Amino acid sequence: MAPIAFRTAVRDALDEELAADERVIFFGEDVGLAGGVFATTTGLYEKYGAERVFDTPISELALAGAAFGSAVNGLRPVIEIMFGDFLTLAMDMLVNQASKYWFLTQEQISVPLVIRSVVGAGGRFGAIHSQMPASWFMGVPGLKIVAPSTPADAKALLKAAVRDDNPVLFFEHKRLYGLEGEANGEVGRLGEAAVLRDGSDVTLVTAMKGVHDALEAAERLEQDQISVEVIDLRTLRPIDTETVLASVRKTSRLVVVEEGPLTGGWGGEVLARITEQGLGYLDDAWRLATPNTPIPYSPPLEDAFLPGPEQIVSDIRRRLR
Amino acid sequence: MSETSTRVLDDLELYGVIYRQMLLIRGFEDLVQSLFLKGEVYGTTHLYSGQEAVATGVASLLEGRDRVAATYRGHGHALALGVDPQALLDEMLGRATGVNGGRAGSMNVTSPADRLIGSFGIVGGSIAAATGAALALKRTTGGIGVAYFGDGAMNQGYVFECLNFAQVLKLPLLLVCENNRYGEYTPFEAVTAGEIRGRPESMGVPAETVDGMSVWTVRAAAARAIAHVRAGNGPAFVEALTYRYVGHSRSDPGAYRPEGELAEWRARDPIVLLRTQLEDEGFAGSALAAVEQEVSDQLEQMRERGLAAPFPSGLTATEFKD
Structure with a gap:
């Protein structure tokens, strides 16, 4: 199987789901004729026509309303909110209605x-086009949040999201779009984490871009005789507590690496659950997240802001010393 | 009826049904109010008294394939669509037999089986939901989406975005603005620039402003708007000038209203207007009196049944559909 880019995996998932179910429609800003500002929806408008794939005004309130209203009247809409930062405008329909x-x-x-x-x-988009909105939605019962890290998961989990009967937020990390990997036509399962690397000293839980940083960090820490088990949550809501707990029973240490502000993040939720259900197994548990400031623009500032492999390595070394 | 006068009621029998609906809505709101004062209805309520001609006039034209989004002042919208009055009352009372099992309460009544997508507690939310419904219905049943909203919603982003969205996509959407003169406690002129009708018109959406106290006027305007919508021409807009007889919500005595204003509007009470017209056009007074007695009896029975209905025991909700 030839590897495909993450953005192609997204496109293919939409393509296959549009083909599989007449009730699926897809709309958003610049997603039709232009094929998406991140080139994730190329050719779908041409293939399915304006009745099922269409461009909308820059109107996130209307977009979210159209999604909710059509979803409770027989369709299975997929919409694109161009940047996660704009979800604030779509929030009412999502949080208060859907x-x-x-x-x-x-x-x-x-x-x-x-x-x-x-x-x-990481894309130099500044404070209002770079955020990780997951934690804004963690306290919303009834909502699922999917956060894939690979082309395979992007495709399988987006297909699963379209087939899921509940409202789903599907996050695509902009620094992963070029990432290549194999992706088949399987439909994934929401709410299931994946253990990507076995380890015995510490369980590292993360998602999206953080997964790749974590795997790189684990590789380096191996040279220090520190064995890191890496878990990709894949779905942030609901959280797969069982997989994390099983790992912590083995390693007795837990670190959560989250791209997003430390305060109020989903990492805190992971820690809380494991502490509640597995305190007896724990020798240590902590979080590595971004500072409680907006995201800076300047490359050296932004790079230092994010918890990359360097930070993960030094943090785990310091903590396990 | 003089020989020169023309009949305004296009279907006498239908207006008899509408008369009953209007009485039921008014009586229902009076009942909710009295039960509220007795501590049997909780939280807050937003009553529809005075606005009955709008919901009944519009609903009289809707079909089984249409879908409606109501506001938090939605008891009248729900009843006009045929939501079971007992189940609606039981919902207000927080009982297990309520239309939503006591989960929703006054502001969030939802009954898809009766074509009611929901009652929207966020001002303007109904417009967005109906826009989405219109998007779906265009592809599925061929019906139309209908949104009720107040003058207060005219200053929400939802109105601008959804009007434009529905117009560029030519969605089958009927927008019904119930201008009851006050957005919560504030007169709409004080917080609204220009004319309400000018906003849809600026986007090429046909709009009419009509007397919202006269149900046949509402029905005629809605019929013109719906004809435009059903013909595939995109959305249409009706502004109905009306008045709520009570405060915004239960905590509001309406002290901000100028002296005499309520009396002026009450002089054109939609129920009295229709009753007079029905009699003028030959509906027997005894038949109207019989309807009035039946509705009164129905409400008394509803009150007794509602108060005797069981409360829900324990929340059994599941977070997700499997």
């Missing part, structure tokens, strides 16, 4: 919608 409908209808009507959004720092 995620509550299953509850209000007493489990009669679900809301099968997907919001794809480009997230993350």
Whole structure:
């Protein structure tokens, strides 16, 4: 199987799901004729026509409303909110309506919608085009948050998100779009973490771009005789506590590496769960996240801001000394 | 009826049904208010009294394939769509027999089986939901999406974005603005620049401003708008001038209203107007009196049944659909 880029995996997943189910529609800003500002939706408009794939005004309130309203009336919409930072505008429909409908209808009507959004720092986009919005949505019951790290997962989990009957936020890290890997046509499972590297000294839990930094760090730490087990959460909500707990039973140490502000992040939720359910196994547990400041623009400032491999290595060394 | 006058009620029997609906809505709101004062309805309520002609006039034109998004002042919208009055009352009372099992309460009533997508507690949210419904219905049932909203919503981003969105995509969307003159406690002129109708018109969306106290006027305007929408021409907009007889919510006595204003509007009460017109056009007074008695009896029975209904025991909600 020839490797494909992450952005192609996203495109292929949409293509296959549009082909598989007439109820699936896809719309957003510049996603049709232009094929997406990150070139993730090339050719879909031409293939499926303006009835199913279309460009919209720059109107995130209307976009989210159209997604919610059509999802509870028989369609399975996928929309693109161009940058995750713009999700603030779509939040009302998502938080106040879409995620509550299953509850209000007493489990009669679900809301099968997907919001794809480009997230993350490292692209020199500055404070308001680089954020990781996951933690804004962690406290919203009824919502799923998917955060893939590889082309294979991007494809399999986006297909799963489109087939899921609940509202799903699907995050695509902008620094992963060029990453290549194999991706088949399988439909993944939401809510399942993956153990990507076995280790015995410390469990490192992360997601998205952090997975690649973590694997690089684990490689280097191996030379120090520090054995790191790397877990890719893949879905941030609901969190696969079981996989993390099983690992911590073995390693007795937990570090969560999160791209996102330390305060209120999903890393804190992972720590809380493992502490509640596995305190007896733990010798140490901590978080490595970004500072509680906005994301800087200047390359040296932004690079230092993010928890890359260097920081992960030095942090784990210091902690395990 | 003089020989020169023309009939305004296009379907006498239908207006008899509408008369019953309007009485039911008014009586329902009075009942909710009295139960609220007794501590049997909780939190807050936003009553529809005075605005009955709008919901009943519009709903009289809707079909089974259409879908409606209501506001948090939505009891009238729900009843006009045929939501079971007992289940609606039980919802207000927080009972297990409520239309949403007591999970929703007054502001969030949802009943897709009755074409009611939901009642939207965020001002303007109904417009977005109906826009999405229109997007789906265009592809599925061929029905239209309908949004009710107040004058207050005219200053929300939802109105501008969804009007434009629906117009460029030519979505089958009917927008019904219930201008009851106050956005919460503030007169709409004080916080609204220009005319309401000018906003849809600036985007090429046909709009009419009509007397919202006269149900046949509302129905006629809605019929013109719906004809435009059903023909595939995109959205249409109706502004109905109306008045709420009570404060914004239960905590509001409406002290900001100029003296005499309420009396002026009450002089054109939509229910009294319709009753007079029905009699003028030959509907028997005894038949109207019989309807009034039936609705009154129905409400009394609803009150008793509602208060006797069980509360829900324990929340059994699941977070996700498998």
